[in-house]
Amino acid sequence: xxxxxxxxGIAAVLLFxxxxxxxxxxxxxxxxxxxxxxxxxxxxxxxxxxxxRNTEAFADPVPHAMVLTGIxxxxxxxxxxxxxxxxxxxxxxxxxxxNEGTPK
Amino acid sequence: xxGLVLDLLLAVTLVALAWRVLYAPxxxxxxxxxxxxxxxMAVAWARLAAPDIALAEAAIGAGLTGVLLLDTLxxxxxxxxxxxxxxxxxxxxxxxxxxxxxxxxxxGVLAAAVLALPQVPIGLxxxxxxxxxxSGVSHPVTAVLLNFRGYDTWMExxxxxxxxxxxxxxxGSTRLSAAPPGEADAVLSWLVRVLVPLVVxxxxxxxxxxxxxxxxxxxxxxxxxAAGVLLWLAGYRPVTGDRLWKFLLVLGFGSFxxxxxxxxxxxxxxxxxxxxxxxxxxxxxxxxxxVSIGATMAALxxxxxxxxxxxxSPLDRRVAP
Amino acid sequence: xxxxxxxxxxxxCVAGAVFFLAGTVxxxxxxxxxxxxxxxxxxxNLGLGLIVIGLALEGGSWPEAGKLIVIWLxxxxxxxxxxxxxxxxxxxxxxxxxx
Numbered sequence: 129x130x131x132x133x134x135x136x137g138i139a140a141v142l143l144f145x146x147x148x149x150x151x152x153x154x155x156x157x158x159x160x161x162x163x164x165x166x167x168x169x170x171x172x173x174x175x176x177x178x179x180x181r182n183t184e185a186f187a188d189p190v191p192h193a194m195v196l197t198g199i200x201x202x203x204x205x206x207x208x209x210x211x212x213x214x215x216x217x218x219x220x221x222x223x224x225x226x227n228e229g230t231p232k
Numbered sequence: 233x234x235g236l237v238l239d240l241l242l243a244v245t246l247v248a249l250a251w252r253v254l255y256a257p258x259x260x261x262x263x264x265x266x267x268x269x270x271x272x273m274a275v276a277w278a279r280l281a282a283p284d285i286a287l288a289e290a291a292i293g294a295g296l297t298g299v300l301l302l303d304t305l306x307x308x309x310x311x312x313x314x315x316x317x318x319x320x321x322x323x324x325x326x327x328x329x330x331x332x333x334x335x336x337x338x339x340g341v342l343a344a345a346v347l348a349l350p351q352v353p354i355g356l357x358x359x360x361x362x363x364x365x366x367s368g369v370s371h372p373v374t375a376v377l378l379n380f381r382g383y384d385t386w387m388e389x390x391x392x393x394x395x396x397x398x399x400x401x402x403x404g405s406t407r408l409s410a411a412p413p414g415e416a417d418a419v420l421s422w423l424v425r426v427l428v429p430l431v432v433x434x435x436x437x438x439x440x441x442x443x444x445x446x447x448x449x450x451x452x453x454x455x456x457x458a459a460g461v462l463l464w465l466a467g468y469r470p471v472t473g474d475r476l477w478k479f480l481l482v483l484g485f486g487s488f489x490x491x492x493x494x495x496x497x498x499x500x501x502x503x504x505x506x507x508x509x510x511x512x513x514x515x516x517x518x519x520x521x522x523v524s525i526g527a528t529m530a531a532l533x534x535x536x537x538x539x540x541x542x543x544x545s546p547l548d549r550r551v552a553p
Numbered sequence: 554x555x556x557x558x559x560x561x562x563x564x565x566c567v568a569g570a571v572f573f574l575a576g577t578v579x580x581x582x583x584x585x586x587x588x589x590x591x592x593x594x595x596x597x598n599l600g601l602g603l604i605v606i607g608l609a610l611e612g613g614s615w616p617e618a619g620k621l622i623v624i625w626l627x628x629x630x631x632x633x634x635x636x637x638x639x640x641x642x643x644x645x646x647x648x649x650x651x652x
Contacts, residue, residue, distance in 0.1 A: 132239050136280065137346035139243035143250050145339035150254035153331050158259055158305060162266055165297065166250050169273055172285075173246075174346070180280040181353040187281045188355035189372035193381055195285050196373070196450055197388045200525075203292050203300075204395035207532040210304045211402040214536060217308050417641070423634045430627070 136177035143170030157213045161206060168202045235279075242276055263301045270294030283446035284373045287438070291454040296529055299461060303536060368510025369443045377448065378514045382503045386488040389521060392528045393485050399535040408477045408534055409469055416467030424466040431459040439522050443511070449518040450525060457529025470530050481531060484524030487517050558610050565607030572600030586643045594636045598629050 143166055150163030172195045179191035249269045256262045270293035277286035360372050360380070367375035377385050400406050435452040442448030460470035471477045491513055492503050500506070505513050579592025605625045609618035 130236065132236065132280070133349075134347060135236070135239045135243050136276065137349075138343055139246055141339055141342040141346055142247045144342065145335045146247070146250050146254060148338070149331055149335040153328065154254060156259060158301065158308060159254065159262060162262060162301065163254055165266070165293075166253060166269075169250075169269070169293070173273070173276065176277060176280045176282050176285060178349070178353075179355065180282070181355075185361070186357065186372055188353070188357040189360050189376045190356045190381070192282055192285055192373050193376040193384070195282075196288055196377065197384055199285070199288050199292055200388055200450060201391050203297050203529075204392050204532070206297055207300055207536065208395045208398045208402075210300055211399045211536055214304055214307050214538070215402045218538065417638065419634055419637050423630065426630070427627075 131181075133177040133181045136173055136180075140170045140172075140174035140177060143167070143173060146170075157216070158210075161209045161213065164209070165202060165206060168198065172198055239279060242272065242279065246272055246276065259305055263298065263305055266301065267294050267298035270298065284448065284451070287446060287451040288454065291451065291458065295458055296454065296461075296533070300533060300536065303533070307536075366507045366510070368505065368507065368512075368514050371442060371444055371446070371448075373446070374442045374448050374514070374518075378517060379505060379510060382488070382505075382517075385521075386485070386492070386503070389484040389488060389524065392525065393481060396481050396528050396531050396535065399532055403535050403538050406478075407474055408531055409471060409474050411469065412464045412467055412534075413537070420466045421468075424462050424468070428459050428463060431455060431462075435459070435522065435526070439518060442518060443515070449521040452518075452522040453525025454529060456522060456526025457533075460526060460530025461533045464530065464534055470534075471527065477527065477531065480524055480527035482524070484521040484528070487520035487524075491517060562607045562610035565603050565610065567607075569600040569603030569605075569607060572596045572603060576600065587640060590636050590640055594632055598632055601625055601628055 147163045147166035147168075147170060150166065151160050154160060154163060175191040175195050175198075176187075179188040246269065249265055249272065252265045253262050253269060256265065270289060273293060274286045274290040277283070277289055357372075360376060363380070364370065364372060364375055367379045369375050369378070400408075435455040438447040438455060439449060439452035440447075442452075463470045471480065488503075495504055496502055498506075573596065576593050576596025579596065580589050583589045583592055602625055605621045609621050612618060612621070
C-alpha cells in the first residue's frame, strides 16, 4: 500500500542522490553550491515525510524544528560559499574542476 | 485518493526540476529552475502538514537563496560563458559511468531503507503535547524551537552570526551602511516605499502569530530581511549606522546568551525557563531574534557586494602578480 | 444553494488555472522577452483574480475573502512593477546598453 510518506521519501532519496552526483560531476562552482542545496532539500523532505506519519493531532514537531534550523543553516553556508566563490573569481584563480586533475 | 495523486505529481515534478537544475547547460536557467524548485518544495511542505516550514522555505529557499545565486551569477561572468560554450570535449561516456552507478546504488540502498521503515510511527509528538501547557506557548513547533530545544536555536543564531562575520571578512570592509550603488529607478523606489511598511506589518504579525499558530521568529526575520534587501536595491540604506548594524547582528545570539546567564544565575539549569514566565521570555527572545535574523539576511546580501578596492588588502598583495 | 456556491467556486478556480496555463504556454512559446512579459502579466493577474474569487466562495467568511483580495492586490502590484523593471532592462539592452 503506497502511502504519502513513501512517495515523498523516495522523492527525497532521488533528490539526495541527484544532488550528490551533481556535486561531484558538474564543473561549475555555482552549480556545485546549488547541488549542495538540492542535497539539503532531499534531507529535509525525508525528515518531514517521516514526521508526517504521526497520527496525533499534529505532526511530530521535533523534526519540523530541526528542518527549520537546517534551512537557516543552509542559507548561511550558501551565502558564505558564494562569498568564497566570488573572492576566488576576484583573485583570478579558476575553481578546481573535477576532471582536470591537480592545477599546475 | 486524489491527495495521493497530487502528492505523486508533486514528487515527480520535484525530481524532474532537480534534474533540470543540475543538468541544464545554461547556469541562468539552473538558478531560475532552482527558485521554482524552492516554491514547489513549499507546496510539498504544505501537503505534509508543515506550515511553519512552508513559510520559511518560500521566503528563504525560493526568495533569499535565489537572490544570492542570481547576484553571484552576475558577478562570475567567466563561469556563465564556460557553461554556454563547450570548449573542451565532454568526458567520455565510460568515465562518467562509475559516478552514475555509484549514485544509483546509493539511491537503491536508501530507497530500500525508506520502504523498510517501521509502520508504527515512533515520534516525540506525544511527549511534546504532554509538556505543551508548561511551555508558555500553545504552538508545538514554537515550543520545541524556543523552549524544549532552545539550545539548538541559540547555536543556530550563532551559525548565522558566523556566516555574517565570514562574508564580511571576505569582503575586506565592514562598512555595511555605505550608500548602495546603482541608480534608483522611480517605480522601484515608489514600490519599496509602499511595500516596506506592509512588510514590517506582516513580519510583526507573523512574530505574534508564532505563539498559537504557524509563524514565529524565523519567518518574521526572513521577511524583514527581504525588506532590507528591497530597500538596498532601491537605493535606500536599510540601517543607518555601522555600529547599529553590528549590534543588530549580535542581538539574536546575545539575547539568548543573556537569558541563559539569567537562568543559571537564578539557580536553574541552562535555559530552564520558569513556567510562569516562559511565555514572556519566549516572546522577548523571539522579537530580538526576528530583528537580528532580518539584519543578518540583509547583511549577507549586501556583504556579497565587494566595495571597489581603493587599496589592496594583504591577501591581494600576496597573490596578485 | 450551498452546492451552487461550491460549484461556482470550483468553476472559478478552474478558469483561473486555464488562464495560468495560457500564460505559461505564452512564456514558453513566444519569441522574445517583451511578448513573454505581456503574456505572463496579463494572464497571471487575471488568473490569480479568478482563483481568489473561487477560494473566497469556497472559504465562506468575509475576513478570509478580504485577506485573499489583499493578497491579489499585492500580487498585482509586485507583478506590474517587476514587469516594468524587466521591460526597462530589456529595452535598455536593445538600445545599446546606455541609459
